[in-house]
Amino acid sequence: MVGKFPAVQARGTLAERTYQALRDGIELGRLLPGERITERALASSLGVSATPVREAIRRLEQERLVERTGPRTVRVSQPTTETLRELAYTEACLRAIAARFATAKISDSEVDQLQQLVDRMEKAAALGETQVVLRLASEFDQTLQDASRNEVIAALAANVTAFGPSRRWRAVNQIVQHDPSTMKKRMDDHRAILDALRDKDADRVEHTVRQHILSATDYFIAVAMPDSQDSPP
Incomplete structure (x- = not known):
């Protein structure tokens, strides 16, 4: 200990x-x-x-x-696969709601900051710097959440987090190793979120954030429960 x-x-x-x-x-x-x-x-x-x-x-x-x-x-506690899925969905919905709130509150300087992060992600991806991409993506997510100006939603999302940071990083690494094209897809998601924010389209922001988070759930579960029958190929 x-x-x-x-x-x-x-x-x-x-x-x-x-x-x-x-x-x-x-x-x-x-x-x-x-x-x-x-x-x-x-x-x-x-x-x-x-x-x-x-x-x-x-x-x-x-x-x-x-x-x-x-x-x-x-x-x-050792949660079941079903519990992990339910927690992941709940967290995704809460973070998507926070992103929806951010749509109306985000400042121009914060949008510019998100733009810079996306640009840096794409450059790092082109150089094969996966860890840098993951760090920048995490910074993007945190900046967006902060822009919601809603500490209650942020606290709720943190309290239902099914997968800690280390498991998330390992899972995304697995995703990239299994199918390198998924890295581009996840960066495209960030670009789509940014475009929706610029358009002040709260529905699109909320939907894109939720789907972006849920898209990696199977890999998160595989890392959290290696013997799970739901492990991805």
Whole structure:
């Protein structure tokens, strides 16, 4: 357990920081599905007392990310394929709604920033720099979400995220290796989102964002559950 987590950062309350560290640990794969953990080991690894750990675990239980197995022990939840699909769809819908809201609120400078990111993505793709493309795509998504000016939707989307950043990156890498043309398709999606934003077409923005996110769901599930029968070819 020791060494699984970086030191808890000095931002927000101790309970909030502990919760975020544990949630990140689950999303990033430091804590694996089905892994049993104790409050004492978590407190030692994070360098905090047992009290903020208990508070964090209560929140994670409410989010169904961990399951209580004893008075002081929990297990990281191991969702079914069906649950992952439902979570992925819910997250896609929420992020698409945020993009819809952004359509009416986004500034010209933010649109220009998205344009620059798309241009840089295309240049990186032409050079075969997949990791750079993925990083820029993530920055594009975050900029668009920030433009919604809606913290409630952003928080809801974060709370139903079925796949952490590391699993997403691995999944997209698998997509590109299986069919390189999918990289162009995903960049075309970003271009289509940008065009719809410029046209102030909220329906098109929402639809394109939702489909863009859902298009990689099978690969995300394959990475999260390698033995799944739904693994892509």
